[in-house]
Amino acid sequence: MSKGLQGTDKRGILELGAEEKIGWDAVPQGVVLHSFDGETSNSALLKPEDREYSEFNSYIASVASWRVIKPVYNRDICIDCQNCWVWCPDTSIISRDKQMLGIDYDHCKGCGVCVEVCPTNPKSLLMFGETTDNDESLANWPEKKKKAKK
Amino acid sequence: MAKKFDLNEMEVWDGNYASSQALRQAQVDVVAAYPITPSTPIVEGYGAYKANGYIDGEYVMVESEHAAMSGCIGAAAAGGRVATATSSQGFALMAEVLYQASGMRLPIVLCVVNRALASPLNVRGDHSDMYLGRDSGWINLDAFNAQEAYDLPLCAFKIGENLSVRLPVMVHQDGFTTSHKAQNVSPLQDEVAYKFVGKYVPVDDMLDFSRPVTHGAQTEEDWHYEHKAKQHKALMDSVKVIDEVFAEFKELTGREYKRVETYMMEDAEVAMVVLGSSVETAILSAQQLREEEGIKVGIIAPRVFRPFPYDLIRDSIDMSPNLKAVVCMDKSAPGGAMGALFNEVSAAAYSTNNRPIMTNYIYGLGGRDFTINEIKRIMREQKAHADAGHITTEIQQFSGVRGPKLGFFTTRRD
Numbered sequence: 001m002s003k004g005l006q007g008t009d010k011r012g013i014l015e016l017g018a019e020e021k022i023g024w025d026a027v028p029q030g031v032v033l034h035s036f037d038g039e040t041s042n043s044a045l046l047k048p049e050d051r052e053y054s055e056f057n058s059y060i061a062s063v064a065s066w067r068v069i070k071p072v073y074n075r076d077i078c079i080d081c082q083n084c085w086v087w088c089p090d091t092s093i094i095s096r097d098k099q100m101l102g103i104d105y106d107h108c109k110g111c112g113v114c115v116e117v118c119p120t121n122p123k124s125l126l127m128f129g130e131t132t133d134n135d136e137s138l139a140n141w142p143e144k145k146k147k148a149k150k
Numbered sequence: 151m152a153k154k155f156d157l158n159e160m161e162v163w164d165g166n167y168a169s170s171q172a173l174r175q176a177q178v179d180v181v182a183a184y185p186i187t188p189s190t191p192i193v194e195g196y197g198a199y200k201a202n203g204y205i206d207g208e209y210v211m212v213e214s215e216h217a218a219m220s221g222c223i224g225a226a227a228a229g230g231r232v233a234t235a236t237s238s239q240g241f242a243l244m245a246e247v248l249y250q251a252s253g254m255r256l257p258i259v260l261c262v263v264n265r266a267l268a269s270p271l272n273v274r275g276d277h278s279d280m281y282l283g284r285d286s287g288w289i290n291l292d293a294f295n296a297q298e299a300y301d302l303p304l305c306a307f308k309i310g311e312n313l314s315v316r317l318p319v320m321v322h323q324d325g326f327t328t329s330h331k332a333q334n335v336s337p338l339q340d341e342v343a344y345k346f347v348g349k350y351v352p353v354d355d356m357l358d359f360s361r362p363v364t365h366g367a368q369t370e371e372d373w374h375y376e377h378k379a380k381q382h383k384a385l386m387d388s389v390k391v392i393d394e395v396f397a398e399f400k401e402l403t404g405r406e407y408k409r410v411e412t413y414m415m416e417d418a419e420v421a422m423v424v425l426g427s428s429v430e431t432a433i434l435s436a437q438q439l440r441e442e443e444g445i446k447v448g449i450i451a452p453r454v455f456r457p458f459p460y461d462l463i464r465d466s467i468d469m470s471p472n473l474k475a476v477v478c479m480d481k482s483a484p485g486g487a488m489g490a491l492f493n494e495v496s497a498a499a500y501s502t503n504n505r506p507i508m509t510n511y512i513y514g515l516g517g518r519d520f521t522i523n524e525i526k527r528i529m530r531e532q533k534a535h536a537d538a539g540h541i542t543t544e545i546q547q548f549s550g551v552r553g554p555k556l557g558f559f560t561t562r563r564d
Contacts, residue, residue: 024379030255
Protein backbone atom coordinates (compact mmCIF):
# COMPACT_ATOMS: atom_id res chain seq x y z
CA MET A 1 0.00 0.00 0.00
CA SER A 2 1.52 3.29 -1.04
CA LYS A 3 1.41 6.51 0.88
CA GLY A 4 -0.26 9.27 -1.06
CA LEU A 5 0.78 12.86 -1.49
CA GLN A 6 -0.48 13.65 1.98
CA GLY A 7 -1.12 11.68 5.13
CA THR A 8 -4.90 11.81 4.65
CA ASP A 9 -4.81 10.52 1.08
CA LYS A 10 -6.85 7.32 0.69
CA ARG A 11 -5.44 6.48 -2.73
CA GLY A 12 -5.15 2.72 -3.27
CA ILE A 13 -5.60 1.78 0.38
CA LEU A 14 -7.96 -1.08 -0.52
CA GLU A 15 -6.93 -4.15 -2.51
CA LEU A 16 -9.69 -4.62 -5.11
CA GLY A 17 -11.92 -7.51 -4.00
CA ALA A 18 -11.12 -7.00 -0.32
CA GLU A 19 -14.34 -5.07 0.41
CA GLU A 20 -16.46 -6.19 3.34
CA LYS A 21 -18.85 -8.80 1.88
CA ILE A 22 -22.29 -7.71 3.04
CA GLY A 23 -25.50 -9.69 2.39
CA TRP A 24 -28.38 -9.13 -0.03
CA ASP A 25 -30.25 -7.06 2.56
CA ALA A 26 -27.41 -4.54 2.88
CA VAL A 27 -26.17 -4.05 -0.70
CA PRO A 28 -27.16 -0.72 -2.29
CA GLN A 29 -30.45 -0.68 -4.21
CA GLY A 30 -29.99 -0.82 -7.95
CA VAL A 31 -26.20 -1.37 -8.21
CA VAL A 32 -25.68 2.27 -7.37
CA LEU A 33 -22.26 3.38 -6.17
CA HIS A 34 -21.79 6.82 -4.64
CA SER A 35 -18.44 8.35 -5.49
CA PHE A 36 -18.06 10.36 -2.28
CA ASP A 37 -19.12 10.20 1.33
CA GLY A 38 -21.59 12.91 2.24
CA GLU A 39 -22.37 16.14 0.43
CA THR A 40 -19.64 17.03 -2.08
CA SER A 41 -20.90 19.76 -4.37
CA ASN A 42 -17.39 21.33 -4.49
CA SER A 43 -15.49 18.12 -5.27
CA ALA A 44 -14.50 19.36 -8.72
CA LEU A 45 -12.53 22.19 -7.08
CA LEU A 46 -10.61 19.89 -4.71
CA LYS A 47 -7.43 17.97 -5.44
CA PRO A 48 -7.99 14.18 -5.39
CA GLU A 49 -6.12 13.76 -2.09
CA ASP A 50 -8.50 16.21 -0.42
CA ARG A 51 -11.76 14.59 -1.60
CA GLU A 52 -13.84 12.33 0.62
CA TYR A 53 -13.85 9.32 -1.71
CA SER A 54 -16.29 6.61 -0.71
CA GLU A 55 -15.31 3.02 -0.04
CA PHE A 56 -16.55 1.96 -3.46
CA ASN A 57 -14.67 4.60 -5.43
CA SER A 58 -11.90 3.14 -7.58
CA TYR A 59 -9.56 5.84 -6.19
CA ILE A 60 -9.55 3.88 -2.94
CA ALA A 61 -8.92 0.56 -4.64
CA SER A 62 -5.51 -0.68 -5.73
CA VAL A 63 -5.18 -2.54 -9.03
CA ALA A 64 -1.37 -2.68 -8.90
CA SER A 65 -1.50 -6.48 -9.17
CA TRP A 66 -2.88 -6.23 -12.73
CA ARG A 67 0.49 -4.87 -13.96
CA VAL A 68 3.42 -6.96 -15.26
CA ILE A 69 5.62 -4.09 -16.50
CA LYS A 70 5.77 -0.61 -15.04
CA PRO A 71 6.86 2.87 -16.19
CA VAL A 72 9.78 4.37 -14.25
CA TYR A 73 10.10 8.17 -14.14
CA ASN A 74 13.41 10.04 -14.42
CA ARG A 75 13.08 13.55 -12.96
CA ASP A 76 16.53 14.60 -14.19
CA ILE A 77 15.49 14.46 -17.86
CA CYS A 78 11.81 15.44 -17.70
CA ILE A 79 10.85 18.83 -19.19
CA ASP A 80 7.33 18.89 -17.58
CA CYS A 81 5.64 19.01 -20.98
CA GLN A 82 2.57 17.18 -19.54
CA ASN A 83 2.26 14.89 -22.58
CA CYS A 84 2.14 11.78 -20.38
CA TRP A 85 -0.46 13.40 -18.08
CA VAL A 86 -2.66 14.20 -21.08
CA TRP A 87 -2.39 10.75 -22.66
CA CYS A 88 -2.53 8.43 -19.63
CA PRO A 89 -5.87 6.53 -19.99
CA ASP A 90 -6.14 5.92 -16.22
CA THR A 91 -5.14 9.35 -14.82
CA SER A 92 -2.14 7.66 -13.23
CA ILE A 93 0.36 10.46 -13.91
CA ILE A 94 0.56 12.67 -10.83
CA SER A 95 1.17 16.27 -11.71
CA ARG A 96 0.68 19.46 -9.68
CA ASP A 97 0.97 23.02 -10.98
CA LYS A 98 2.21 21.59 -14.28
CA GLN A 99 5.10 19.84 -12.56
CA MET A 100 5.38 16.09 -13.04
CA LEU A 101 5.62 14.34 -9.66
CA GLY A 102 5.54 10.65 -10.58
CA ILE A 103 3.42 7.61 -11.26
CA ASP A 104 0.32 6.50 -9.35
CA TYR A 105 1.39 2.86 -9.03
CA ASP A 106 -1.95 1.93 -7.39
CA HIS A 107 -3.87 2.60 -10.60
CA CYS A 108 -1.28 2.34 -13.42
CA LYS A 109 -1.94 -0.78 -15.55
CA GLY A 110 1.46 -0.67 -17.29
CA CYS A 111 0.15 0.09 -20.78
CA GLY A 112 3.23 2.14 -21.73
CA VAL A 113 1.39 4.99 -23.46
CA CYS A 114 3.29 7.54 -21.31
CA VAL A 115 6.61 6.18 -22.59
CA GLU A 116 5.41 6.32 -26.20
CA VAL A 117 4.42 9.99 -25.99
CA CYS A 118 7.45 11.18 -23.99
CA PRO A 119 9.39 13.58 -26.34
CA THR A 120 12.74 13.86 -24.50
CA ASN A 121 16.04 12.26 -25.55
CA PRO A 122 16.57 9.93 -23.80
CA LYS A 123 12.99 9.38 -22.65
CA SER A 124 12.06 10.49 -19.13
CA LEU A 125 9.80 7.44 -18.77
CA LEU A 126 10.80 3.88 -19.59
CA MET A 127 9.15 0.51 -19.02
CA PHE A 128 10.82 -2.02 -16.68
CA GLY A 129 9.79 -5.37 -15.25
CA GLU A 130 7.38 -5.06 -12.34
CA THR A 131 9.87 -6.57 -9.89
CA THR A 132 12.82 -4.41 -10.99
CA ASP A 133 13.98 -1.91 -8.36
CA ASN A 134 13.35 1.69 -9.47
CA ASP A 135 16.75 3.00 -8.22
CA GLU A 136 18.48 0.25 -10.17
CA SER A 137 16.53 1.21 -13.29
CA LEU A 138 17.46 4.88 -12.88
CA ALA A 139 21.15 3.96 -12.42
CA ASN A 140 21.11 2.13 -15.75
CA TRP A 141 19.23 4.84 -17.70
CA PRO A 142 20.32 4.98 -21.38
CA GLU A 143 22.48 7.81 -22.78
CA LYS A 144 21.25 10.49 -25.14
CA LYS A 145 21.02 9.16 -28.69
CA LYS A 146 22.96 11.07 -31.33
CA LYS A 147 21.13 12.06 -34.45
CA ALA A 148 22.17 10.05 -37.45
CA LYS A 149 24.49 11.98 -39.80
CA LYS A 150 23.08 12.89 -43.15
CA MET B 151 -46.85 25.04 -18.17
CA ALA B 152 -48.83 22.27 -19.84
CA LYS B 153 -52.35 23.15 -21.04
CA LYS B 154 -55.31 21.38 -19.48
CA PHE B 155 -56.98 18.86 -21.80
CA ASP B 156 -60.78 19.11 -21.84
CA LEU B 157 -62.26 15.70 -21.14
CA ASN B 158 -65.86 14.52 -20.96
CA GLU B 159 -67.09 12.32 -18.15
CA MET B 160 -67.37 9.53 -20.71
CA GLU B 161 -65.14 9.34 -23.79
CA VAL B 162 -65.03 6.86 -26.66
CA TRP B 163 -61.40 5.77 -26.80
CA ASP B 164 -59.49 2.76 -28.04
CA GLY B 165 -56.91 1.16 -25.77
CA ASN B 166 -53.98 2.95 -27.37
CA TYR B 167 -55.55 6.39 -27.01
CA ALA B 168 -56.54 5.58 -23.43
CA SER B 169 -52.92 4.70 -22.56
CA SER B 170 -51.52 7.80 -24.26
CA GLN B 171 -53.93 9.97 -22.25
CA ALA B 172 -52.78 8.30 -19.04
CA LEU B 173 -49.12 9.01 -19.90
CA ARG B 174 -50.03 12.64 -20.65
CA GLN B 175 -51.85 13.08 -17.34
CA ALA B 176 -48.90 11.59 -15.42
CA GLN B 177 -46.78 14.44 -16.89
CA VAL B 178 -43.92 12.18 -17.89
CA ASP B 179 -40.55 13.97 -18.07
CA VAL B 180 -39.11 11.91 -20.93
CA VAL B 181 -40.69 9.60 -23.52
CA ALA B 182 -38.06 7.96 -25.76
CA ALA B 183 -39.91 6.00 -28.41
CA TYR B 184 -39.72 4.06 -31.65
CA PRO B 185 -42.98 3.18 -33.47
CA ILE B 186 -44.24 -0.36 -34.04
CA THR B 187 -47.66 -1.79 -34.86
CA PRO B 188 -49.98 -2.01 -32.96
CA SER B 189 -48.56 0.24 -30.18
CA THR B 190 -47.63 3.17 -32.45
CA PRO B 191 -50.71 5.34 -31.65
CA ILE B 192 -49.66 5.53 -27.98
CA VAL B 193 -46.41 7.37 -28.68
CA GLU B 194 -47.89 9.07 -31.76
CA GLY B 195 -50.68 10.46 -29.57
CA TYR B 196 -48.14 11.48 -26.97
CA GLY B 197 -46.13 13.31 -29.64
CA ALA B 198 -49.27 15.19 -30.68
CA TYR B 199 -49.93 16.30 -27.07
CA LYS B 200 -46.33 17.50 -26.89
CA ALA B 201 -46.63 19.44 -30.17
CA ASN B 202 -49.89 21.01 -29.04
CA GLY B 203 -48.62 22.19 -25.66
CA TYR B 204 -50.26 19.63 -23.39
CA ILE B 205 -46.94 18.27 -22.13
CA ASP B 206 -43.96 19.95 -20.44
CA GLY B 207 -41.63 16.95 -20.76
CA GLU B 208 -39.32 15.86 -23.55
CA TYR B 209 -40.09 13.55 -26.46
CA VAL B 210 -37.05 11.78 -27.90
CA MET B 211 -37.27 9.99 -31.25
CA VAL B 212 -34.63 7.25 -31.43
CA GLU B 213 -33.40 4.76 -34.03
CA SER B 214 -34.67 1.51 -32.49
CA GLU B 215 -36.53 0.00 -29.55
CA HIS B 216 -33.19 -0.94 -28.02
CA ALA B 217 -32.32 2.75 -28.12
CA ALA B 218 -35.79 3.70 -26.87
CA MET B 219 -35.43 1.70 -23.68
CA SER B 220 -31.79 2.78 -23.35
CA GLY B 221 -32.92 6.41 -23.58
CA CYS B 222 -35.59 5.72 -20.98
CA ILE B 223 -32.97 4.21 -18.64
CA GLY B 224 -30.67 7.21 -19.07
CA ALA B 225 -33.49 9.64 -18.39
CA ALA B 226 -34.71 7.64 -15.40
CA ALA B 227 -31.20 7.42 -13.93
CA ALA B 228 -30.90 11.18 -14.45
CA GLY B 229 -33.96 11.56 -12.23
CA GLY B 230 -37.05 11.81 -14.44
CA ARG B 231 -40.46 10.14 -14.70
CA VAL B 232 -40.15 8.05 -17.86
CA ALA B 233 -42.44 5.98 -20.08
CA THR B 234 -42.63 4.44 -23.54
CA ALA B 235 -44.62 1.87 -25.53
CA THR B 236 -43.82 -1.05 -27.82
CA SER B 237 -44.98 -4.39 -29.26
CA SER B 238 -43.67 -7.72 -30.47
CA GLN B 239 -40.39 -7.44 -32.43
CA GLY B 240 -39.75 -4.08 -30.82
CA PHE B 241 -40.24 -5.62 -27.41
CA ALA B 242 -37.86 -8.42 -28.40
CA LEU B 243 -35.24 -5.87 -29.43
CA MET B 244 -35.73 -4.15 -26.07
CA ALA B 245 -35.25 -7.40 -24.17
CA GLU B 246 -31.60 -6.88 -23.29
CA VAL B 247 -32.27 -3.44 -21.88
CA LEU B 248 -35.41 -4.51 -19.95
CA TYR B 249 -33.18 -6.44 -17.57
CA GLN B 250 -30.98 -3.37 -17.07
CA ALA B 251 -33.99 -1.20 -16.18
CA SER B 252 -35.16 -3.60 -13.48
CA GLY B 253 -31.66 -4.37 -12.16
CA MET B 254 -30.96 -0.63 -11.94
CA ARG B 255 -34.29 -0.26 -10.08
CA LEU B 256 -35.62 2.45 -12.41
CA PRO B 257 -39.43 2.80 -12.28
CA ILE B 258 -40.07 3.16 -16.01
CA VAL B 259 -43.60 2.50 -17.30
CA LEU B 260 -43.79 0.48 -20.54
CA CYS B 261 -47.11 0.07 -22.36
CA VAL B 262 -46.89 -3.26 -24.19
CA VAL B 263 -49.52 -3.78 -26.87
CA ASN B 264 -49.31 -7.55 -27.21
CA ARG B 265 -48.55 -8.94 -30.65
CA ALA B 266 -47.22 -12.24 -32.00
CA LEU B 267 -43.50 -12.73 -32.59
CA ALA B 268 -42.18 -13.66 -36.04
CA SER B 269 -41.62 -15.91 -37.84
CA PRO B 270 -44.05 -15.99 -39.69
CA LEU B 271 -44.30 -12.21 -39.47
CA ASN B 272 -47.64 -11.25 -37.96
CA VAL B 273 -49.03 -8.00 -36.59
CA ARG B 274 -52.02 -9.46 -34.70
CA GLY B 275 -52.37 -10.00 -31.03
CA ASP B 276 -51.04 -12.88 -28.98
CA HIS B 277 -49.04 -13.02 -25.78
CA SER B 278 -45.63 -14.16 -27.04
CA ASP B 279 -44.09 -10.75 -26.31
CA MET B 280 -45.59 -10.69 -22.80
CA TYR B 281 -44.15 -14.16 -22.13
CA LEU B 282 -40.75 -13.18 -23.53
CA GLY B 283 -40.37 -10.52 -20.84
CA ARG B 284 -41.75 -12.45 -17.92
CA ASP B 285 -38.40 -13.11 -16.23
CA SER B 286 -37.05 -9.61 -16.85
CA GLY B 287 -37.82 -8.42 -13.32
CA TRP B 288 -40.58 -5.97 -14.24
CA ILE B 289 -43.97 -5.77 -12.58
CA ASN B 290 -46.50 -6.92 -15.21
CA LEU B 291 -50.08 -5.61 -15.16
CA ASP B 292 -52.66 -6.79 -17.68
CA ALA B 293 -55.49 -4.62 -19.05
CA PHE B 294 -58.48 -6.53 -20.44
CA ASN B 295 -60.21 -3.53 -22.10
CA ALA B 296 -59.72 0.14 -23.00
CA GLN B 297 -60.85 1.46 -19.60
CA GLU B 298 -58.17 -0.64 -17.93
CA ALA B 299 -55.62 0.47 -20.55
CA TYR B 300 -56.28 3.95 -19.14
CA ASP B 301 -56.51 3.07 -15.43
CA LEU B 302 -53.55 0.70 -15.11
CA PRO B 303 -50.78 3.01 -16.43
CA LEU B 304 -51.85 5.58 -13.81
CA CYS B 305 -51.56 2.85 -11.16
CA ALA B 306 -48.28 1.66 -12.73
CA PHE B 307 -46.46 4.95 -12.06
CA LYS B 308 -47.68 4.99 -8.48
CA ILE B 309 -46.68 1.34 -7.88
CA GLY B 310 -43.27 1.43 -9.57
CA GLU B 311 -42.23 4.81 -8.12
CA ASN B 312 -43.12 3.84 -4.56
CA LEU B 313 -39.85 4.13 -2.64
CA SER B 314 -40.17 0.60 -1.26
CA VAL B 315 -40.69 -0.79 -4.79
CA ARG B 316 -38.62 1.25 -7.29
CA LEU B 317 -39.15 -1.21 -10.13
CA PRO B 318 -40.23 -0.75 -13.75
CA VAL B 319 -43.80 -1.70 -14.66
CA MET B 320 -45.29 -3.05 -17.89
CA VAL B 321 -48.96 -2.56 -18.69
CA HIS B 322 -50.11 -5.11 -21.26
CA GLN B 323 -53.14 -4.87 -23.52
CA ASP B 324 -54.09 -7.07 -26.46
CA GLY B 325 -53.07 -5.84 -29.89
CA PHE B 326 -56.10 -4.68 -31.94
CA THR B 327 -58.81 -6.36 -29.83
CA THR B 328 -58.05 -3.83 -27.07
CA SER B 329 -55.64 -1.34 -28.64
CA HIS B 330 -57.79 -0.53 -31.68
CA LYS B 331 -61.32 -1.19 -30.41
CA ALA B 332 -63.18 2.00 -29.45
CA GLN B 333 -64.97 1.58 -26.15
CA ASN B 334 -66.51 3.76 -23.48
CA VAL B 335 -63.79 5.05 -21.16
CA SER B 336 -64.41 7.17 -18.10
CA PRO B 337 -61.28 9.30 -17.59
CA LEU B 338 -60.22 11.39 -14.61
CA GLN B 339 -59.76 15.12 -15.02
CA ASP B 340 -56.10 16.12 -15.49
CA GLU B 341 -55.56 17.52 -12.00
CA VAL B 342 -57.29 14.55 -10.34
CA ALA B 343 -55.22 12.03 -12.29
CA TYR B 344 -51.96 13.87 -11.59
CA LYS B 345 -52.78 14.18 -7.91
CA PHE B 346 -53.40 10.41 -7.78
CA VAL B 347 -50.09 9.58 -9.51
CA GLY B 348 -48.24 12.18 -7.42
CA LYS B 349 -45.07 14.20 -7.93
CA TYR B 350 -42.07 12.15 -8.98
CA VAL B 351 -39.53 11.58 -6.21
CA PRO B 352 -36.07 10.88 -7.68
CA VAL B 353 -33.69 8.41 -6.00
CA ASP B 354 -29.90 8.54 -6.56
CA ASP B 355 -30.49 10.80 -9.56
CA MET B 356 -27.44 11.56 -11.67
CA LEU B 357 -28.45 15.22 -11.97
CA ASP B 358 -27.91 15.67 -8.22
CA PHE B 359 -24.40 17.14 -8.50
CA SER B 360 -23.98 17.28 -4.74
CA ARG B 361 -23.96 13.46 -4.64
CA PRO B 362 -22.19 12.06 -7.71
CA VAL B 363 -23.25 8.48 -8.39
CA THR B 364 -22.42 5.56 -10.66
CA HIS B 365 -25.42 3.65 -12.08
CA GLY B 366 -25.28 0.13 -13.50
CA ALA B 367 -21.95 -0.93 -12.02
CA GLN B 368 -20.39 -4.28 -12.91
CA THR B 369 -20.44 -7.08 -10.36
CA GLU B 370 -19.01 -10.58 -10.64
CA GLU B 371 -19.58 -13.76 -8.62
CA ASP B 372 -18.86 -12.03 -5.31
CA TRP B 373 -21.65 -9.41 -5.60
CA HIS B 374 -24.07 -10.16 -8.47
CA TYR B 375 -26.10 -12.78 -6.58
CA GLU B 376 -26.83 -10.49 -3.63
CA HIS B 377 -28.10 -7.73 -5.95
CA LYS B 378 -30.39 -10.13 -7.83
CA ALA B 379 -31.71 -11.54 -4.53
CA LYS B 380 -32.48 -8.04 -3.27
CA GLN B 381 -34.21 -7.21 -6.56
CA HIS B 382 -36.35 -10.36 -6.39
CA LYS B 383 -37.32 -9.57 -2.79
CA ALA B 384 -38.44 -6.08 -3.86
CA LEU B 385 -40.51 -7.59 -6.68
CA MET B 386 -42.14 -10.17 -4.40
CA ASP B 387 -42.80 -7.53 -1.72
CA SER B 388 -44.39 -5.15 -4.25
CA VAL B 389 -47.71 -7.01 -3.84
CA LYS B 390 -48.42 -4.95 -0.72
CA VAL B 391 -47.98 -1.67 -2.63
CA ILE B 392 -49.94 -2.99 -5.63
CA ASP B 393 -52.86 -3.84 -3.32
CA GLU B 394 -52.64 -0.41 -1.63
CA VAL B 395 -52.57 1.47 -4.94
CA PHE B 396 -55.52 -0.55 -6.28
CA ALA B 397 -57.44 0.24 -3.06
CA GLU B 398 -56.65 3.94 -3.38
CA PHE B 399 -57.72 3.88 -7.03
CA LYS B 400 -61.03 2.25 -6.08
CA GLU B 401 -61.64 4.95 -3.50
CA LEU B 402 -61.05 7.61 -6.16
CA THR B 403 -62.92 6.07 -9.10
CA GLY B 404 -65.10 3.24 -7.78
CA ARG B 405 -63.28 0.88 -10.15
CA GLU B 406 -61.88 -2.12 -8.29
CA TYR B 407 -58.80 -4.05 -9.36
CA LYS B 408 -57.33 -7.14 -7.74
CA ARG B 409 -54.10 -8.99 -8.44
CA VAL B 410 -56.31 -11.91 -9.48
CA GLU B 411 -59.80 -11.22 -10.78
CA THR B 412 -62.35 -13.98 -10.20
CA TYR B 413 -65.79 -14.37 -11.71
CA MET B 414 -68.39 -16.84 -10.40
CA MET B 415 -65.71 -18.89 -8.62
CA GLU B 416 -67.72 -19.20 -5.37
CA ASP B 417 -69.60 -22.32 -6.55
CA ALA B 418 -67.59 -23.26 -9.66
CA GLU B 419 -67.06 -26.94 -10.51
CA VAL B 420 -64.85 -26.15 -13.53
CA ALA B 421 -62.75 -23.05 -14.20
CA MET B 422 -60.76 -21.34 -16.93
CA VAL B 423 -57.61 -19.31 -16.23
CA VAL B 424 -57.13 -16.72 -18.95
CA LEU B 425 -55.43 -13.38 -19.67
CA GLY B 426 -56.19 -10.28 -21.70
CA SER B 427 -59.19 -9.44 -23.83
CA SER B 428 -60.26 -13.12 -23.81
CA VAL B 429 -61.33 -12.67 -20.17
CA GLU B 430 -64.52 -10.81 -21.11
CA THR B 431 -65.39 -13.43 -23.77
CA ALA B 432 -64.80 -16.16 -21.18
CA ILE B 433 -67.09 -14.47 -18.63
CA LEU B 434 -69.88 -14.22 -21.21
CA SER B 435 -69.41 -17.87 -22.17
CA ALA B 436 -69.46 -18.93 -18.52
CA GLN B 437 -72.72 -17.07 -17.92
CA GLN B 438 -74.32 -18.72 -20.95
CA LEU B 439 -73.13 -22.21 -19.96
CA ARG B 440 -74.58 -21.74 -16.47
CA GLU B 441 -77.95 -20.60 -17.84
CA GLU B 442 -78.23 -22.96 -20.80
CA GLU B 443 -76.51 -26.15 -19.59
CA GLY B 444 -76.22 -25.79 -15.83
CA ILE B 445 -72.42 -26.24 -15.88
CA LYS B 446 -71.02 -24.17 -13.05
CA VAL B 447 -68.14 -22.39 -14.78
CA GLY B 448 -65.88 -19.88 -13.07
CA ILE B 449 -63.17 -17.64 -14.52
CA ILE B 450 -59.80 -16.78 -12.97
CA ALA B 451 -57.96 -13.87 -14.61
CA PRO B 452 -54.52 -12.82 -13.31
CA ARG B 453 -54.46 -9.02 -13.37
CA VAL B 454 -50.84 -9.06 -12.20
CA PHE B 455 -48.70 -11.53 -14.16
CA ARG B 456 -45.51 -10.58 -12.27
CA PRO B 457 -45.03 -10.84 -9.37
CA PHE B 458 -47.03 -14.00 -10.05
CA PRO B 459 -49.93 -14.07 -7.57
CA TYR B 460 -49.46 -17.61 -6.19
CA ASP B 461 -51.33 -16.60 -3.01
CA LEU B 462 -54.48 -15.33 -4.74
CA ILE B 463 -54.44 -18.08 -7.39
CA ARG B 464 -54.52 -20.60 -4.54
CA ASP B 465 -57.31 -18.68 -2.81
CA SER B 466 -59.37 -18.60 -6.00
CA ILE B 467 -58.86 -22.35 -6.60
CA ASP B 468 -60.01 -23.09 -3.05
CA MET B 469 -62.87 -20.57 -3.23
CA SER B 470 -65.36 -23.25 -4.29
CA PRO B 471 -65.33 -26.60 -2.42
CA ASN B 472 -66.62 -28.27 -5.61
CA LEU B 473 -63.88 -27.21 -8.03
CA LYS B 474 -62.72 -30.32 -9.93
CA ALA B 475 -61.05 -29.19 -13.16
CA VAL B 476 -59.11 -26.11 -14.26
CA VAL B 477 -57.99 -25.30 -17.79
CA CYS B 478 -55.18 -22.78 -18.36
CA MET B 479 -55.26 -20.85 -21.62
CA ASP B 480 -51.88 -19.85 -23.08
CA LYS B 481 -51.92 -17.42 -26.01
CA SER B 482 -48.27 -17.96 -26.89
CA ALA B 483 -46.46 -20.69 -28.83
CA PRO B 484 -45.08 -22.79 -25.97
CA GLY B 485 -41.71 -23.56 -27.57
CA GLY B 486 -41.39 -27.15 -26.44
CA ALA B 487 -43.08 -26.98 -23.05
CA MET B 488 -46.47 -26.61 -21.46
CA GLY B 489 -47.82 -23.05 -21.52
CA ALA B 490 -46.36 -20.69 -18.92
CA LEU B 491 -49.72 -19.94 -17.35
CA PHE B 492 -50.39 -23.69 -17.04
CA ASN B 493 -47.02 -24.28 -15.38
CA GLU B 494 -47.43 -21.50 -12.85
CA VAL B 495 -51.08 -22.03 -12.02
CA SER B 496 -50.41 -25.77 -11.66
CA ALA B 497 -47.55 -25.01 -9.27
CA ALA B 498 -49.94 -22.91 -7.18
CA ALA B 499 -52.74 -25.52 -7.42
CA TYR B 500 -50.45 -28.29 -6.16
CA SER B 501 -50.62 -26.87 -2.63
CA THR B 502 -54.38 -26.20 -2.55
CA ASN B 503 -57.01 -28.30 -0.82
CA ASN B 504 -58.93 -28.90 -4.06
CA ARG B 505 -55.93 -30.10 -6.13
CA PRO B 506 -58.08 -29.88 -9.29
CA ILE B 507 -57.35 -31.66 -12.59
CA MET B 508 -55.12 -29.27 -14.56
CA THR B 509 -55.07 -29.06 -18.36
CA ASN B 510 -53.55 -26.68 -20.86
CA TYR B 511 -54.79 -25.15 -24.12
CA ILE B 512 -52.73 -23.15 -26.58
CA TYR B 513 -55.05 -20.74 -28.39
CA GLY B 514 -55.36 -17.55 -30.44
CA LEU B 515 -51.84 -17.56 -31.92
CA GLY B 516 -51.22 -14.70 -34.34
CA GLY B 517 -54.60 -13.19 -33.51
CA ARG B 518 -56.72 -16.30 -34.31
CA ASP B 519 -60.26 -15.58 -33.09
CA PHE B 520 -61.30 -17.16 -29.79
CA THR B 521 -65.06 -17.58 -29.84
CA ILE B 522 -67.81 -18.14 -27.30
CA ASN B 523 -68.63 -21.49 -28.94
CA GLU B 524 -65.02 -22.66 -28.60
CA ILE B 525 -64.88 -21.64 -24.94
CA LYS B 526 -68.11 -23.54 -24.32
CA ARG B 527 -66.66 -26.64 -26.00
CA ILE B 528 -63.52 -26.40 -23.86
CA MET B 529 -65.56 -26.02 -20.67
CA ARG B 530 -67.81 -28.96 -21.53
CA GLU B 531 -64.58 -30.95 -21.88
CA GLN B 532 -63.54 -29.78 -18.39
CA LYS B 533 -66.90 -30.97 -17.09
CA ALA B 534 -66.18 -34.39 -18.65
CA HIS B 535 -62.77 -34.48 -16.88
CA ALA B 536 -64.50 -33.54 -13.61
CA ASP B 537 -67.20 -36.23 -13.98
CA ALA B 538 -64.67 -38.91 -14.98
CA GLY B 539 -62.31 -37.93 -12.18
CA HIS B 540 -59.34 -37.88 -14.55
CA ILE B 541 -58.14 -36.13 -17.69
CA THR B 542 -60.03 -37.59 -20.66
CA THR B 543 -57.90 -35.85 -23.33
CA GLU B 544 -54.25 -34.99 -23.81
CA ILE B 545 -52.98 -32.62 -21.11
CA GLN B 546 -51.91 -29.98 -23.64
CA GLN B 547 -54.17 -29.32 -26.62
CA PHE B 548 -54.43 -26.72 -29.37
CA SER B 549 -57.63 -24.73 -29.74
CA GLY B 550 -58.81 -23.42 -33.12
CA VAL B 551 -55.99 -24.77 -35.28
CA ARG B 552 -56.77 -26.42 -38.64
CA GLY B 553 -55.62 -29.95 -39.42
CA PRO B 554 -55.51 -33.19 -37.41
CA LYS B 555 -56.11 -32.84 -33.69
CA LEU B 556 -52.93 -31.80 -31.89
CA GLY B 557 -52.20 -32.75 -28.29
CA PHE B 558 -49.36 -33.80 -25.96
CA PHE B 559 -49.04 -35.96 -22.85
CA THR B 560 -51.72 -38.03 -21.17
CA THR B 561 -52.31 -38.82 -17.52
CA ARG B 562 -49.95 -41.56 -16.41
CA ARG B 563 -51.75 -44.27 -14.49
CA ASP B 564 -51.84 -48.11 -14.49
